[in-house]
Amino acid sequence: MPQRVGRYTINLPSRPVIIGNAAVVGKKEGEGPLAEEFDHIFDDTTMGEASWEKAESAIQREAVTRAISKAGIGTADVDMIFAGDLLNQCIGTTFSLRELNIPLAGLYGACSTMALSLALGSLMTDSGALGTCVATTSSHFCSAERQFRYPLEYGGQRPPAAQWTATASGAAVIKNQGEGPHIDAVTIGRIQDMGIKDANNMGAAMAPAAAETIADFLNDTNTKPEDYDIILTGDLGAIGSTLLKQLLEKDKNIDISAVHKDGGLMIYDIDKQDVNSGGSGCGCSGAIVCSYILNRLRSGELKKVLFVGTGALMSSTSSKQGESIPAIAHAVLLSCQ
Amino acid sequence: MPQRVGRYTINLPSRPVIIGNAAVVGKKEGEGPLAEEFDHIFDDTTMGEASWEKAESAIQREAVTRAISKAGIGTADVDMIFAGDLLNQCIGTTFSLRELNIPLAGLYGACSTMALSLALGSLMTDSGALGTCVATTSSHFCSAERQFRYPLEYGGQRPPAAQWTATASGAAVIKNQGEGPHIDAVTIGRIQDMGIKDANNMGAAMAPAAAETIADFLNDTNTKPEDYDIILTGDLGAIGSTLLKQLLEKDKNIDISAVHKDGGLMIYDIDKQDVNSGGSGCGCSGAIVCSYILNRLRSGELKKVLFVGTGALMSSTSSKQGESIPAIAHAVLLSCQ
Numbered sequence: 001m002p003q004r005v006g007r008y009t010i011n012l013p014s015r016p017v018i019i020g021n022a023a024v025v026g027k028k029e030g031e032g033p034l035a036e037e038f039d040h041i042f043d044d045t046t047m048g049e050a051s052w053e054k055a056e057s058a059i060q061r062e063a064v065t066r067a068i069s070k071a072g073i074g075t076a077d078v079d080m081i082f083a084g085d086l087l088n089q090c091i092g093t094t095f096s097l098r099e100l101n102i103p104l105a106g107l108y109g110a111c112s113t114m115a116l117s118l119a120l121g122s123l124m125t126d127s128g129a130l131g132t133c134v135a136t137t138s139s140h141f142c143s144a145e146r147q148f149r150y151p152l153e154y155g156g157q158r159p160p161a162a163q164w165t166a167t168a169s170g171a172a173v174i175k176n177q178g179e180g181p182h183i184d185a186v187t188i189g190r191i192q193d194m195g196i197k198d199a200n201n202m203g204a205a206m207a208p209a210a211a212e213t214i215a216d217f218l219n220d221t222n223t224k225p226e227d228y229d230i231i232l233t234g235d236l237g238a239i240g241s242t243l244l245k246q247l248l249e250k251d252k253n254i255d256i257s258a259v260h261k262d263g264g265l266m267i268y269d270i271d272k273q274d275v276n277s278g279g280s281g282c283g284c285s286g287a288i289v290c291s292y293i294l295n296r297l298r299s300g301e302l303k304k305v306l307f308v309g310t311g312a313l314m315s316s317t318s319s320k321q322g323e324s325i326p327a328i329a330h331a332v333l334l335s336c337q
Numbered sequence: 338m339p340q341r342v343g344r345y346t347i348n349l350p351s352r353p354v355i356i357g358n359a360a361v362v363g364k365k366e367g368e369g370p371l372a373e374e375f376d377h378i379f380d381d382t383t384m385g386e387a388s389w390e391k392a393e394s395a396i397q398r399e400a401v402t403r404a405i406s407k408a409g410i411g412t413a414d415v416d417m418i419f420a421g422d423l424l425n426q427c428i429g430t431t432f433s434l435r436e437l438n439i440p441l442a443g444l445y446g447a448c449s450t451m452a453l454s455l456a457l458g459s460l461m462t463d464s465g466a467l468g469t470c471v472a473t474t475s476s477h478f479c480s481a482e483r484q485f486r487y488p489l490e491y492g493g494q495r496p497p498a499a500q501w502t503a504t505a506s507g508a509a510v511i512k513n514q515g516e517g518p519h520i521d522a523v524t525i526g527r528i529q530d531m532g533i534k535d536a537n538n539m540g541a542a543m544a545p546a547a548a549e550t551i552a553d554f555l556n557d558t559n560t561k562p563e564d565y566d567i568i569l570t571g572d573l574g575a576i577g578s579t580l581l582k583q584l585l586e587k588d589k590n591i592d593i594s595a596v597h598k599d600g601g602l603m604i605y606d607i608d609k610q611d612v613n614s615g616g617s618g619c620g621c622s623g624a625i626v627c628s629y630i631l632n633r634l635r636s637g638e639l640k641k642v643l644f645v646g647t648g649a650l651m652s653s654t655s656s657k658q659g660e661s662i663p664a665i666a667h668a669v670l671l672s673c674q
Binding site: 001002003004008010050051053054079080084086087088089090091093094095097098100101102103104105106107108109110116120123124126127128129130131187188189190191193313314315316317318321323326328 | 338339340341345347387388390391416417421423424425426427428430431432434435437438439440441442443444445446447453457460461463464465466467468524525526527528530650651652653654655658660663665
């Protein structure tokens with residue numbers, strides 16, 4: 001049964017197990033430094049579909065079905081799926097999961113969705129409400145670009161602070177028992193907004209949310225950064241990662257620099273792949289957690305990883321109306337099997 | 338601790354309590370048959386804001402703060418809020434809750450969101466993960482029209498099957514103990530899609546999802562329609578409600594006609610208020626459940642209500658790409674205090 005620890009953190013005493021995980025990506029991500037980690041690389045970014053939105057659904061479906069298969073179960077064994085994406089009305093998720101006949105709790109947490117889905121799924125597994133569930137999310141560069149910024153054909157210039165939405169999806173199967181990495185605790189974040197209005201600088205908008213949630217988690221659990229092998233933020237990129245470390249040091253007297261990694265800096269070679277400040281998108285952290293991180297926790301190479309998914313909760317409408325960019329970050333403590 | 342009953346339903350043995358609820362609506366809803374039920378009617382549909390999206394945030398914030406106040410607590414007493422809306426990237430919710438400093442689990446369930454938020458909130462309260470949480474959702478006619486259909490200034494003709502998105506919000510405060518109506522069980526729905534492609538006929542698209550979830554719930558709990566005072570669907574409207582009863586009778590041999598009500602048919606006088614097939618929108622069922630239904634459960638006038646929130650999971654992009662409209666319905670069993 002879940003137990004609250006401190007103000008914002010919830011411990012999961014039964015330690016729900018991730019019995020299967022899969023990550024699939026597009027061509028550009030398959031040319032990056034983590035290529036070897038992924039379960040599948042789509043060389044054709046259309047995934048054979050007639051639209052970018054349908055391509056995103058295809059990639060998410062691929063991750064979900066691979067994770068379920070790797071867990072050694074079938075879709076009928078899954079009690080619930082927690083899923084969401086960046087597209088308007090989350091159609092990446094809807095059309096991905098339409099045929100699977102699994103109860104769906106639809107989520108919206110922008111790029112924090114992998115952490116949110118793992119958090120809610122593990123909370124409900126720990127409580128006994130679910131025996132087995134799936135957490136998933138996805139993003140696609142081409143569907144995101146035309147929705148949030150410009151149609152690709154326009155050839156808009158990308159400023160240095162911009163990040164590259166990853167074409168990627170990750171999925172994890174959580175069960176109340178079995179073999180695999182555990183989810184030990186979760187922290188659901190609060191919206192933070194320090195007034196950033198530049199929709200081409202998501203890292204700066206999200207850094208305060210990551211700082212707050214990391215500080216909350218460490219404070220609630222009475223632990224220090226060095227107690228973790230990695231504190232992984234989702235997709236702050238180069239600018240957001242620098243800001244995060246500055247905010248934590250200045251405001252909270254916490255130095256995470258020895259253990260911090262960021263999904264947006266891991267998925268691409270930012271010096272060679274022309275992605276400006278790094279990767280972003282729900283699928284960025286989703287794919288990294290559901291490959292690199294969980295695989296190393298499974299093998300014992302990593303012992304404890306605090307995954308902090310970061311999301312910018314704006315829309316192109318709110319930005320056009322002059323609003324700043326509120327952000328949120330959710331934390332999930334992953335430990336080795 | 339939550340206990341699974343049958344294939345899809347989860348019982349909540351601790352019977353989480355709704356210690357406060359509030360519903361606020363716009364001018365047109367305040368001219369309808371439920372006017373007396375609502376906590377507040379905004380005569381100015383802009384709510385004094387500079388855009389329809391900001392107006393929607395204002396109405397949701399009003400419902401949330403009123404519900405918290407009626408519960409006799411403060412925002413600092415709320416452990417988590419479950420919230421979502423229809424706007425792209427759920428900005429109705431983000432900007433509504435930005436200043437409240439409450440951990441946020443963002444949801445997307447289209448018009449099923451009130452049921453989804455009540456379901457997840459009560460599940461996590463029953464498990465002990467949360468002491469107190471809030472479930473909320475909202476919709477606004479003007480923000481929905483221009484996002485899903487036409488700008489209001491265009492004066493688009495509305496076909497007979499169209500429904501009128503309610504300008505409304507409901508919020509409920511759920512606690513592990515106290516006085517008020519209880520949440521006894523929940524069923525999270527599966528996506529249903531019978532191939533309806535007419536984006537002006539949401540009721541028809543959603544009816545199969547409602548039928549499936551109602552049948553699942555009755556089957557899992559081994560109960561009959563007459564065991565409930567009301568089986569309330571969210572916003573099927575006139576066409577969807579007729580279809581729902583036909584589907585249940587024909588496919589499942591279940592007759593709910595004696596106890597069925599639909600939020601879309603309750604919120605307006607459909608003969609006089611020019612709303613074609615009835616009301617719709619997250620806020621439609623949200624406001625009705627958080628006023629009419631919960632108030633009568635609180636007074637004992639109603640004993641048992643099965644609330645089945647219904648959502649159409651399309652976007653204007655998916656419809657323009659020729660996709661049919663997948664739908665989902667989640668059920669929450671509400672009982673008197």
